[in-house]
Amino acid sequence: MRKINLKSTEDTPQVEYHDGDNILRIIGRSLPEDAWAFYEPVIEWASVYSPASASSALVIELFLEYFNSSSGRYILELLSTLEKKGIDNVKVVWCAEKDDELMVEKGEEFSSLVDLPFEIKVA
Amino acid sequence: MKDERLSVYSLFEENRDARLVFTYRGPFQDSLTERIIGISENTLENQGEMARANRKVSFLIVECFQNMLKHGENMINLDGSLGDRGLFGFHSFDSTFYINSINPIPLAEKARIKRLVDHVNALSREELKELYKEQIQTNSLSEKGGAGLGLIELARKSGQPIRYRFDDINETQSLFSNQILFKKDINEEEKNFVSKTRGSYDQMLKDGNLIFYKGDLSQKSILPLLNIVELNVSLSPQQRAMKKVGHILIEMLQNISRHTPEVDQRKEGVFLIGVSPFGIRIQSGNVISNSVIPTLKERLDEITGKSPVELKNLHRLKFKESINMKDKNSSGLGLIQVAKACNGRFIYDFKDLGKGESFFSFGVVV
Numbered sequence: 001m002r003k004i005n006l007k008s009t010e011d012t013p014q015v016e017y018h019d020g021d022n023i024l025r026i027i028g029r030s031l032p033e034d035a036w037a038f039y040e041p042v043i044e045w046a047s048v049y050s051p052a053s054a055s056s057a058l059v060i061e062l063f064l065e066y067f068n069s070s071s072g073r074y075i076l077e078l079l080s081t082l083e084k085k086g087i088d089n090v091k092v093v094w095c096a097e098k099d100d101e102l103m104v105e106k107g108e109e110f111s112s113l114v115d116l117p118f119e120i121k122v123a
Numbered sequence: 124m125k126d127e128r129l130s131v132y133s134l135f136e137e138n139r140d141a142r143l144v145f146t147y148r149g150p151f152q153d154s155l156t157e158r159i160i161g162i163s164e165n166t167l168e169n170q171g172e173m174a175r176a177n178r179k180v181s182f183l184i185v186e187c188f189q190n191m192l193k194h195g196e197n198m199i200n201l202d203g204s205l206g207d208r209g210l211f212g213f214h215s216f217d218s219t220f221y222i223n224s225i226n227p228i229p230l231a232e233k234a235r236i237k238r239l240v241d242h243v244n245a246l247s248r249e250e251l252k253e254l255y256k257e258q259i260q261t262n263s264l265s266e267k268g269g270a271g272l273g274l275i276e277l278a279r280k281s282g283q284p285i286r287y288r289f290d291d292i293n294e295t296q297s298l299f300s301n302q303i304l305f306k307k308d309i310n311e312e313e314k315n316f317v318s319k320t321r322g323s324y325d326q327m328l329k330d331g332n333l334i335f336y337k338g339d340l341s342q343k344s345i346l347p348l349l350n351i352v353e354l355n356v357s358l359s360p361q362q363r364a365m366k367k368v369g370h371i372l373i374e375m376l377q378n379i380s381r382h383t384p385e386v387d388q389r390k391e392g393v394f395l396i397g398v399s400p401f402g403i404r405i406q407s408g409n410v411i412s413n414s415v416i417p418t419l420k421e422r423l424d425e426i427t428g429k430s431p432v433e434l435k436n437l438h439r440l441k442f443k444e445s446i447n448m449k450d451k452n453s454s455g456l457g458l459i460q461v462a463k464a465c466n467g468r469f470i471y472d473f474k475d476l477g478k479g480e481s482f483f484s485f486g487v488v489v
Contacts, residue, residue, distance in 0.1 A: 010346050031349075031373055033342045033380070066349075066370060068377050069456040073445045080446055099363050102370050102464060109435075113443055 001053060004045060012038050013064060017045070023059045030064055030071035039074035046081040051089035058082070063095035064103065072106070079114045091117045098122050127399055129472050129484040131408035134335060135393045138214070142166060143338035146212035146223075146320075147351075148327050150358045151195075156188050158354060161347030163213060163220075166338055169388050172218050172307045180220050180305055183280055184213070187222045187303055190273040195226030199296060209298075210324045214316060215338075218308035223320040225300040233289055233297045240301075243274050244284040251279045281305050286317045300324075331404070332397035340383065340392040340409070345376045352396070364403050367489045368396065371464050375407045375485065378457045382419075383409050399488060401468070406486035413479050422455050423471060426462040434463040465489050 001019045008014035013028035024046075032038045049058065060082065062075070082090045092114070094107035104122060111118035138144045143166040147159070160181045167177045188211055198206035209226035228236065246254060255275045278285055287301040302317045327335070333355075336348060352372055356365040376394060383390040392409035411419070426434065438459045445456055462469055465487040474482040 011342065031342075031346075031377070033377070066373055068373055069460045072442070072460075073456060076442060077446045097366075100366050101363055102367050109439060109442070113439065 015042055022054050022056050023061055025061045027063045030067040035070035035074050043078050043081055046078050051085050058090045061093045083114050083116055087116055093119045095121045127488055129486050131393050131406045131484045132474050132482050135408055138337050141214045143215035146335045148210050148333045149208045151208050155354055156185055158350045160184055165344045166215055176307055183222055183303055186273055186277055187224055191224045191226050198227045218311050220305040221316050222303040223316050225324050227296045228299045230295050230297050240285050240287055243278045277303050286315055288317050331399055332395050335395045337393040339389040340376055340379050341390045364489055368403055371405055371461055374457045374461050379407055379409045402488045404488055408482055408484040410480050411483050413481055422458050426459055429467055431466040434467055438463045
């Protein structure tokens with residue numbers, strides 16, 4: 001699978017994927033004005049992802065400090081795209097800081113909207 | 124929420140002719156300096172003549188803010204507990220920039236500070252330079268170190284007299300209010316903000332407001348504001364609630380940014396953060412065209428009077444639907460998300476400004 005390595009900026013998160021550990025990480029702030037422009041290549045990557053070429057299930061690790069509503073929309077689209085790969089092949093790990101009630105709530109909401117194994121980790 | 128009032132319109136009106144207004148009532152810490160400069164730099168960058176003065180203004184802000192950190196103290200309340208630390212802020216017009224600060228000082232220091240400011244104000248540019256050289260070697264004007272030098276530097280770099288006033292607040296303290304002015308166009312009429320800022324401070328104390336901002340709210344200006352709120356989150360004893368403030372503020376400001384027409388590369392709006400008896404208050408406001416009011420009202424009606432559970436369900440439904448929407452960047456989700464995050468505790472108002480425009484105020488309590 002193609003590698004992804006997008007460095008974080010002041011308003012966009014770090015996004016990385018290496019096929020070695022088969023983890024797609026999205027970490028930081030996601031507040032771009034044009035969220036579609038930022039997430040389109042990631043969603044495109046997800047649509048061509050093939051579980052057949054991986055030795056373990058793909059892990060989507062999300063650790064977002066803040067995200068705006070339009071980013072949320074495309075993160076959901078990303079997860080929905082990966083949902084089609086089968087529940088045995090993809091797992092979501094949603095991380096939040098322990099005092100960040102809203103991010104935990106958001107994780108719960110995402111988990112109810114996609115049919116994928118979903119773990120909420122509070123650090 | 125019925126007792127919560129929207130005050131952003133009156134603050135907008137009061138500061139209508141200013142390009143940028145920022146007032147801050149704490150907490151005060153050195154790590155804030157850089158974040159505050161971020162706000163002024165962004166505004167001045169696009170301000171013609173003032174763009175070239177950007178570095179000088181930043182210097183004045185740093186010097187002024189750090190002077191306040193170094194020499195200010197907390198107010199002592201009647202019961203002996205520590206109270207407010209004062210106010211720091213600025214106003215920017217086409218070719219003038221005003222830096223205003225107010226802080227309690229020991230009453231015993233009042234005469235010395237007054238003498239020092241009067242002395243500095245009476246000197247010519249050359250004399251100030253000489254005094255600076257002399258002081259940097261001996262540093263005799265202030266035992267605390269730096270106070271004299273700071274003031275001399277402020278007077279030198281601004282090239283204008285320092286305006287000030289003292290108001291004794293109790294038996295041991297006085298409130299020192301001062302204004303540093305930077306003028307690019309010598310002919311522009313000078314305003315005196317000392318008394319006005321003093322009035323704003325009293326009002327902020329009375330209303331419990333902590334931050335007020337009027338100016339550009341395009342993406343590049345929202346980020347430095349968020350950085351300030353974030354620092355407040357880390358310093359606040361109410362971390363949980365303050366963290367929520369950051370999330371809601373982004374959504375409210377980006378909504379303004381998205382729906383305000385750009386004039387001179389700016390999207391103007393206001394916001395304030397404060398503490399009300401009901402929780403933490405966030406209010407925002409902006410000028411909108413009357414033509415967008417029906418759509419906006421429709422969206423507001425959709426979320427008004429809903430219980431937290433109903434808002435949660437509505438958000439879930441709209442969120443799911445949004446994936447299939449063709450219009451990639453406008454889904455109306457932002458408003459629902461804000462209403463959900465504050466459990467439906469929001470108020471709004473439209474004020475007709477004439478000429479086909481209105482001022483839209485929106486406030487929440489978390």
